[in-house]
Amino acid sequence: MDELLEILEDINPxxxxxxxxxxxxxxxxxxxxxxxxxxxxxxxxxxxxxPQYLVPENFNSAEAMWKxxxxxxxxx
Amino acid sequence: MxxxxxxxxxxxxxxxxxxxxxxxxxxxxxLLIGSLFFYICSGIRNLLxxxxxxxxxxxxxxxxxxxxxxxxxxxxxxxxxxxxxxxNAAKERFQKKxxxxxxxxxxxxxxxxxxxxxxxxxxxxxxxxLTGFGSGAAIDNTWKLIxxxxxxxxxxxxxxxxxxxYWKKVPAEKNFAKTLLFVSFFPQMTQGPIxxxxxxxxxxxxxxxxxxxHFSWCVQRMFWGFFKKMALAxxxxxxxxxxxxxxxxxxxxxxxxGAFFYSMQIYADFSGYMDIVCGFCEILGIRLAENFERPYFxxxxxxxxxxxxxxxxxxxxTYIYYPVAMAKWNQKLGRxxxxxxxxxxxxxxxxxIALVVVWLxxxxxxxxTWAYIAWGGVNGLFIIFSLxxxxxxxxxxxxxxxxxxxxxxxxxxxxxTYILVTFIKVLPEVGTxxxxxxxxxxxxxxxxxxxxxxxxxxxAHKSYVQLAVCCGxxxxxxxxxxxxRKQPIRQWLExxxxxAARMALFAVMFFVTIYIGYPLISKAGGFMYAEF
Numbered sequence: 064m065d066e067l068l069e070i071l072e073d074i075n076p077x078x079x080x081x082x083x084x085x086x087x088x089x090x091x092x093x094x095x096x097x098x099x100x101x102x103x104x105x106x107x108x109x110x111x112x113x114p115q116y117l118v119p120e121n122f123n124s125a126e127a128m129w130k131x132x133x134x135x136x137x138x139x
Numbered sequence: 140m141x142x143x144x145x146x147x148x149x150x151x152x153x154x155x156x157x158x159x160x161x162x163x164x165x166x167x168x169x170l171l172i173g174s175l176f177f178y179i180c181s182g183i184r185n186l187l188x189x190x191x192x193x194x195x196x197x198x199x200x201x202x203x204x205x206x207x208x209x210x211x212x213x214x215x216x217x218x219x220x221x222x223x224x225x226x227n228a229a230k231e232r233f234q235k236k237x238x239x240x241x242x243x244x245x246x247x248x249x250x251x252x253x254x255x256x257x258x259x260x261x262x263x264x265x266x267x268x269l270t271g272f273g274s275g276a277a278i279d280n281t282w283k284l285i286x287x288x289x290x291x292x293x294x295x296x297x298x299x300x301x302x303x304x305y306w307k308k309v310p311a312e313k314n315f316a317k318t319l320l321f322v323s324f325f326p327q328m329t330q331g332p333i334x335x336x337x338x339x340x341x342x343x344x345x346x347x348x349x350x351x352x353h354f355s356w357c358v359q360r361m362f363w364g365f366f367k368k369m370a371l372a373x374x375x376x377x378x379x380x381x382x383x384x385x386x387x388x389x390x391x392x393x394x395x396x397g398a399f400f401y402s403m404q405i406y407a408d409f410s411g412y413m414d415i416v417c418g419f420c421e422i423l424g425i426r427l428a429e430n431f432e433r434p435y436f437x438x439x440x441x442x443x444x445x446x447x448x449x450x451x452x453x454x455x456x457t458y459i460y461y462p463v464a465m466a467k468w469n470q471k472l473g474r475x476x477x478x479x480x481x482x483x484x485x486x487x488x489x490x491x492i493a494l495v496v497v498w499l500x501x502x503x504x505x506x507x508t509w510a511y512i513a514w515g516g517v518n519g520l521f522i523i524f525s526l527x528x529x530x531x532x533x534x535x536x537x538x539x540x541x542x543x544x545x546x547x548x549x550x551x552x553x554x555x556t557y558i559l560v561t562f563i564k565v566l567p568e569v570g571t572x573x574x575x576x577x578x579x580x581x582x583x584x585x586x587x588x589x590x591x592x593x594x595x596x597x598x599a600h601k602s603y604v605q606l607a608v609c610c611g612x613x614x615x616x617x618x619x620x621x622x623x624r625k626q627p628i629r630q631w632l633e634x635x636x637x638x639a640a641r642m643a644l645f646a647v648m649f650f651v652t653i654y655i656g657y658p659l660i661s662k663a664g665g666f667m668y669a670e671f
Binding site for chain 1: 303306307308441456457458460461462464465470473474486487489490493526
């Protein structure tokens with residue numbers, strides 16, 4: 064989780080990712096940040112995030128992202 | 140069946156009565172029969188193409204789903220006998236079959252769309268090349284193909300569904316009749332919105348009840364749509380058509396005013412259509428995806444495109460932008476760029492490449508002309524430029540100590556975006572690309588100041604009433620958009636006006652629509668986005 068928080072802070076350091084639950088709905092993360100974020104997550108955790116995973120539910124909070132990462136790691 | 144005709148209104152009325160009279164479980168079947176009837180009325184040939192798209196999608200989606208189920212069963216049955224590499228190889232075998240089916244169905248459906256929309260354009264380019272190389276030979280390009288009704292919209296919607304099934308985002312629909320309704324649902328056929336299967340199927344196949352209050356709200360929305368199209372877009376078209384056809388005769392300022400009028404005309408036209416179809420669907424209890432969210436109050440071009448024709452933007456984002464930006468080759472390119480040129484460069488490159496693809500295809504979707512491709516290119520360039528310049532702008536804002544939350548700064552951003560959007564919008568609308576540039580040139584190089592109203596607004600002298608309707612209508616749309624920032628206009632009217640005031644307002648709008656807008660129908664033509 065710490066590695067994920069580090070990646071998120073690198074993209075936008077002004078957000079409290081432990082509290083924010085609507086990163087997509089509140090437009091904190093846009094489609095440009097998502098591309099960069101997914102690229103860094105894939106590289107760090109050695110997983111493949113296909114376009115089917117790019118839905119708001121998976122990116123609205125750090126917690127949701129972490130769940131997605133764990134799911135993809137298990138599937139792999 | 141013309142959406143602005145009395146026969147269409149009668150069709151809607153009859154359909155609504157039947158929809159609420161039949162047992163609720165049969166409501167979607169009434170919609171299917173209504174949609175097929177709508178297609179038969181518009182020409183049996185149109186129905187044939189809908190059937191091709193629906194059948195191919197139904198068969199492919201179910202087969203793709205079946206292969207995924209087979210894969211799952213196979214892997215779990217042989218989990219103990221296989222190591223990870225063998226499991227992945229087995230998965231890949233199944234995946235290949237699914238991919239092949241997906242690609243074949245995409246080629247068939249997009250192929251049909253391309254033949255009807257782009258064959259003329261391609262042949263014209265080949266002929267231009269042949270002439271350029273001094274060859275006397277040319278391919279015959281005098282034939283005409285009539286584009287099937289709504290093909291741009293239903294092909295995109297249906298192919299989106301198929302990709303979702305392939306991505307396992309939604310299960311394949313097992314009932315062919317339901318798939319056919321999803322493809323052919325008539326209110327969204329001619330101009331969208333381009334719906335998601337998961338959203339629209341929920342709405343179409345759920346049982347709905349009638350309530351009078353809801354009905355009256357929906358009729359108000361439909362009426363607002365008719366007003367925008369007939370009273371505002373039709374009247375504005377008189378000035379716009381004249382300026383665009385003869386911009387060489389008018390001053391730069393008059394041409395500029397024509398461009399601004401055009402931006403309001405297309406907004407009134409397209410959002411008017413959306414109000415009519417969304418209002419009608421809401422009567423039936425069906426909520427369609429919204430296409431507009433007060434787009435002329437956007438603070439950047441990227442934001443504008445999230446708020447104008449949003450369902451098309453969402454389609455491009457989901458099925459083109461993300462897959463291209465996330466493609467392995469593009470990500471690898473981004474990492475190489477990051478190592479060589481720094482973090483910001485590496486971050487922006489994959490998104491920029493995806494944006495180029497998105498905007499060139501968006502241009503082509505709107506029309507098979509160089510003017511539309513250039514229009515897409517210019518939009519893309521602005522968005523990519525803003526993306527790359529973001530850190531620079533942030534530095535300027537810090538240095539100049541600009542309060543980004545201040546009303547003045549926001550107003551500046553909104554006005555700047557509106558002006559840019561208007562300039563880009565008119566480029567393909569004048570005719571050819573050179574005519575589009577000619578219009579830009581006229582705006583910037585002719586500095587005469589018109590001295591009479593006629594010189595400012597051509598055709599105004601023919602009817603001052605029409606001119607007043609234009610100005611009043613534009614103001615009304617802007618005020619409505621401002622109110623809708625906080626609550627739906629229908630709610631605001633109910634809270635802030637009494638019944639008599641509302642009736643008076645509707646009576647004036649009705650009078651204007653019937654006596655001023657309606658007579659212009661033949662001159663102004665149908666809905667503008669139906670051409671796409």
